[in-house]
Amino acid sequence: VSFGYEDVAPEEKTQRVGAVFSNVARKYDIMNDAMSGGMHRLWKDQFVRRVKPQPGEAILDMAGGTGDIAFRMANKGAEVVVADINQDMLDVGIERAMERGIDGLSWSCQNAEQLSYPDKQFDAYTIVFGIRNVTHIDKALAEAHRVLKYGGRFYCMEFSTTEWPGFKEVYDLYSHKLMPKIGKAIAGDEESYRYLAESIRRFPKPPEFEAMIRRAGFVRTRVEKILGGAVNIHSGWKA
Ligand code: SAM
Numbered sequence: 001v002s003f004g005y006e007d008v009a010p011e012e013k014t015q016r017v018g019a020v021f022s023n024v025a026r027k028y029d030i031m032n033d034a035m036s037g038g039m040h041r042l043w044k045d046q047f048v049r050r051v052k053p054q055p056g057e058a059i060l061d062m063a064g065g066t067g068d069i070a071f072r073m074a075n076k077g078a079e080v081v082v083a084d085i086n087q088d089m090l091d092v093g094i095e096r097a098m099e100r101g102i103d104g105l106s107w108s109c110q111n112a113e114q115l116s117y118p119d120k121q122f123d124a125y126t127i128v129f130g131i132r133n134v135t136h137i138d139k140a141l142a143e144a145h146r147v148l149k150y151g152g153r154f155y156c157m158e159f160s161t162t163e164w165p166g167f168k169e170v171y172d173l174y175s176h177k178l179m180p181k182i183g184k185a186i187a188g189d190e191e192s193y194r195y196l197a198e199s200i201r202r203f204p205k206p207p208e209f210e211a212m213i214r215r216a217g218f219v220r221t222r223v224e225k226i227l228g229g230a231v232n233i234h235s236g237w238k239a
Helices: 010-036 039-051 068-074 087-100 137-147 167-187 190-202 206-215
Strands: 058-062 079-084 105-109 122-128 148-159 219-226 231-237
Touching: 010 039, 010 087, 010 167, 010 190, 039 068, 039 122, 039 148, 039 219, 039 231, 058 068, 058 137, 068 079, 068 087, 068 105, 068 122, 079 087, 087 105, 122 137, 137 148, 137 206, 148 206, 167 190, 206 219, 206 231
Parallel strands: 058 079, 058 122, 079 105, 122 148
Antiparallel strands: 148 231, 219 231
């Protein structure tokens, strides 16, 4: 499997992705603003508008990190479980939730590839900027399908490379040259951001990823492109 520019054994990828997020956890939120010029907030708002969380619904926010998506869904009254493989990211999230006084959340350290939940527990499963870090994407999708109730919905937001001419060149230059430099300047960590940029380039393109979602058993799949496909919202239903 690929870890940034390198090919590594699957266990090594999981372990090195762990190190990346432990390194960036404390600076994660400020880095998102710096890297996206604040735009990630708008994409996350848009994503949650599509998910349409309802009061009392059980939602699993997988790879939920420091809680950005979960906070927005809890504010709509949903009962959200934030699950992430990295306890350092969750710890930052728990602190932020306390500071903001957000209720309706629980936190759980879990690998998306092998969830501890029984079948058919959740009304919705969300995963935002997380799936490309997972070592075996097909396993994570199968688990998402398993833990959803019938009629449950799957929503995933992930980066890809944009198709807009002109913007593509700017984006490539930005993500491969500038992102690692910003990472170095703000978080003192160039390598992690080099990995993050490269992992975007390596992630399956939207049609290919949509096919994987269908193979996991989801129906009525859709892709909504933002910025010419630089960011994509994938969705599907468990029938
Ligand atoms: N969803 C959050 C957001 O949008 O701000 C966090 C996204 S962050 C870029 C990616 C997260 O994926 C990290 O917190 C990382 O620990 C988590 N992650 C990576 N591999 C994972 C896995 N196999 N299972 C669960 N979480 C994983």
